[in-house]
Amino acid sequence: MRRSQRVVALTRRLIEEPGRWWNLDDLATEFGAAKSSLSEDVALVREVLAAEGAGVVESRVGAGGGIRFLPLMTAGEATELANELCRRLTDPRRILAxxxxxxxxxxxxPVLLERIGRLFATLFRDRGPEAVMTVEARGIxxxxxxxxALxxxxxxxxxxxxxxxxxxVTMNYLSSSGARVETMTLAKKALEGVHRLLIVDDFMRNGGSARGLVDLAREFEVEPVGVGVLIETAEPAEKRLKEYVAVALIEQVDVDERRVRVRMSPRLPGCPPAAAAGTSRLA
Amino acid sequence: MRRSQRVVALTRRLIEEPGRWWNLDDLATEFGAAKSSLSEDVALVREVLAAEGAGVVESRVGAGGGIRFLPLMTAGEATELANELCRRLTDPRRILAxxxxxxxxxxxxPVLLERIGRLFATLFRDRGPEAVMTVEARGIxxxxxxxxALxxxxxxxxxxxxxxxxxxVTMNYLSSSGARVETMTLAKKALEGVHRLLIVDDFMRNGGSARGLVDLAREFEVEPVGVGVLIETAEPAEKRLKEYVAVALIEQVDVDERRVRVRMSPRLPGCPPAAAAGTSRLA
Known part of the structure; x- marks a missing residue:
């Protein structure tokens, strides 16, 4: 294989399986290349993927050494995603009784979902979540x-x-309206070996579901390292949860005027630059 | 950008967004390359991805012309996936009361799921599904x-x-045991503009859920072009559905002996070769 062919094969593997460690000796054997050539291939792929803002190619040395690709979202792309989401949410045909x-x-x-997943992975990766938890069905x-992405x-x-x-393990909690008792249930096997987890959901009104997920995690003696929701509502301003990230904020749905007022959530932090995410761990 | 850099950027785009059409003029402008050079880049990427069994890079000419990547699973990889699934299913610690x-x-x-998605996409793509339908929650x-992948x-x-x-639209149907009436419900908006859809689910015992999904699709005047399930059981041999694809078949769960007997489902067809899937549509 020539260099230009090897870098295609390498890029394919890295992008197709985000986060997987690839052993350099195995790759060199597979591509029939000297390890020094492969190192130059890796440097080239790393440089292009970084320049494109796609993510970071990390290296580690030693016995289990190799490379992996961590997809990242740039701050610009995150803003673009939030704006697109807001634009789509303002469509009056969404308004229901x-x-x-x-x-x-x-x-x-699936295209929007891939970007949302990449955003949450970028925002929470450094907190080391070992699983991502949600409640059925729309959060899945x-x-x-x-x-x-993680x-x-x-x-x-x-x-x-x-x-x-x-x-x-079954837990009861109060519904958003506070009027009903709702139930969450999780298989005892589901969190075996997990110590830290990320909680995500599609929608937050008063934070009852997210609060329930946090409490459920603690019931399993697992630490919730973050909460990310796609869409939150302005009302009620007081949520049952203090710390969370949200992408879009619905300010008002006016059924009579058929108008939806939406803006980027002030809860959306800027994405850390790729350099910060990757450099310290690069070999 | 040099060729070796361009093919990395190109491979990244194709793999990251399966099925997306990329306009060649836009790519040439973005990479600052002559269109003839870009065509050579595309040929190189296509050749490597085909040789690796990753999938097909399709081209179309004309005003909306461009390229896209269709991920495919080779027959060998499909067999490997089915065998791995069977191996994992035989673990006696899975046995529940x-x-x-x-x-x-x-x-x-997510790694196993990506492969399952690619398998079903490979098996059903030629039937032209415009959506993939399932019932909450484990099928999602x-x-x-x-x-x-589609x-x-x-x-x-x-x-x-x-x-x-x-x-x-709400529909009632008989549960697997035949003893209960179960309900399926789908938003009227959910299938707007969809004429053909693929149905998938994680598990099939007597086929009641899959049958329900087929009937629900017809209620919306949408044609179900295929049904794919991950795991089926040998009993009952008579399912409520004649045509479906399955990956693994559970023959027997012996609770006392703590043994699970599983094999590749005879319902798993061979994957069509990539050549058949791609060549006719290549420009």
Whole structure:
């Protein structure tokens, strides 16, 4: 294989499996290349992916040495994503009876979901989550794409226990309105070996579900290292949870005027520059 | 940019967004390259990705012309995936009271899910599905990764109606045991503009859920072009659905002996060779 062919094969592997460690000796053997040539290939791929703002190629030396690709979102791309989300949310055709907004198409779009997952992975990776947890059903696509970008398992909390989950831990909590008792249930096996986890969800009104997920994690003696939600509402201003990240903020849904007022959430932090995320760990 | 840099940038784009059409003029401008050089880059990337069995780079000419990458699974990789799944299923620690098997970790593993999605996309792409439908909750991760590989929306059928879904179509059907009436509900908006869809699910016992999804699709006047399930059981041999694809077949769960007998499902067809999938449409 020539250099230009090797870098295609290398880029394919890195992008297709974010977070996977690739052993350089194995790659050199597979490509029939000297290790010194492969090192130059890696440097080239790293440079292009960094210049494009795609993410960081990390190296580690030693017996288990190798390279891996960590997808990252630049601050510019994060702002673009938030703006696009806001634009899509303002479409008056989303307005449902009772002032609800139809969001089904957003958690159904694999291209948008990939970007949301990459954003949450960028914001929370440094806190070392070992799993991404959400509650069924609309949070699952967002949680899965975040888990994929972080290369950690997805944890799906259910609304009711199923025989096929085996023994479960069940917790009751107050609904958003405060009027109902809701249930969350999780298989005892689901968090085996997990010490730190990231919580994500599609929507937050008063924070009851996210609060429930945080409490459930603690019931399993697992530390919730962060909470990310796609969309929050301005009302109620007081949420049941103090610390969380949100991408879009719905300020008002006017059913009579058929108008939705949305803006980027002040809870969306700037993305850390790729250099900060990667350099210190580069060999 | 030099050729070796351009092919990295090109490979990144193609792999990161399966199925997206990239305009060659735009790419040439972005890379600051002559269109003839870019064509050579594309030929090189296509050749390497094909040789690696990763998938097909398709071209189309004319005004909306450009290239896209269709991820494919080779027959060898499909067999490997089915064998790995069978191996993981035979772990006796999965056995739950009542002869159920714990499957939570399988639908939680983003690496396995990516491969399952690529397999179903390979098997069903030629039938032209415009969406991938499943029923909450454990089918969602498989459906999303299939939808991502096909670059079509995910459609999540719910077990009960929510206010936030707006108007819904609700259908009742018989549970696996035949003893209960279960409900499926889908937002009227969810299938707007969709004429053909693929149905996927994690598990099939007697086929009641899959049958329900097929009937629900027809209720929306949408044609179900295929059904793919990850795991089926040998009993009952008679399913409520004649045509479907399955990856693994659970023959027996022996609770007392703590043994699971699993094999590759005879319902798993061979993957079409990449040449068949791509050549006819290459410009």
């Amino acid at each position: 009772g002032g609800f907004l139809y969001l089904g198409d957003l958690v159904a779009d 696509p967002i949680a899965l794409m975040t888990a994929r 290369r950690v398992p997805l944890v799906m909390v259910r609304r009711s226990a199923r025989l096929s989950e085996g023994p479960v | 009542g002869g159920f098997l714990y499957l939570g970790d399988l639908v939680a593993d 991760p498989i459906a999303l990764m299939t939808a991502r 670059r079509v929306p995910l459609v999540m059928v719910r077990r009960s109606a929510r206010l936030s879904e707006g108007p819904v």
